[in-house]
Amino acid sequence: MDLKNIKESIVTNVYHIDSQKKVPLHKHADQDEIFYCIKGEGFGVLEDGEVELKVGEAFIVPAGIMHSVRTDSDLYVTSFMIPGVE
Numbered sequence: 001m002d003l004k005n006i007k008e009s010i011v012t013n014v015y016h017i018d019s020q021k022k023v024p025l026h027k028h029a030d031q032d033e034i035f036y037c038i039k040g041e042g043f044g045v046l047e048d049g050e051v052e053l054k055v056g057e058a059f060i061v062p063a064g065i066m067h068s069v070r071t072d073s074d075l076y077v078t079s080f081m082i083p084g085v086e
Helices: 002-007
Strands: 011-018 031-046 049-054 059-060 066-071 074-083
Touching: 002 074, 011 066, 059 074, 066 074
Parallel strands: none
Antiparallel strands: 011 074, 031 049, 031 059, 031 066, 031 074
């Protein structure tokens, strides 16, 4: 396992999602995604349901799974995209 390559392949983002923003369901074929709530509250959305997100909580989406995030107010999340490891 090439740990340096894995480390360099991790993508991080910070998102502000408000009640007007519609994030479409989508998937990442080769990357798991972790959403960590840093402010506000909202929902991690899957095809078959939702997971409540509050400050300090995480929503983990395995590669290939349709997902989104939504809120009725304001939600700030950090997203980590992690490559699959064989």
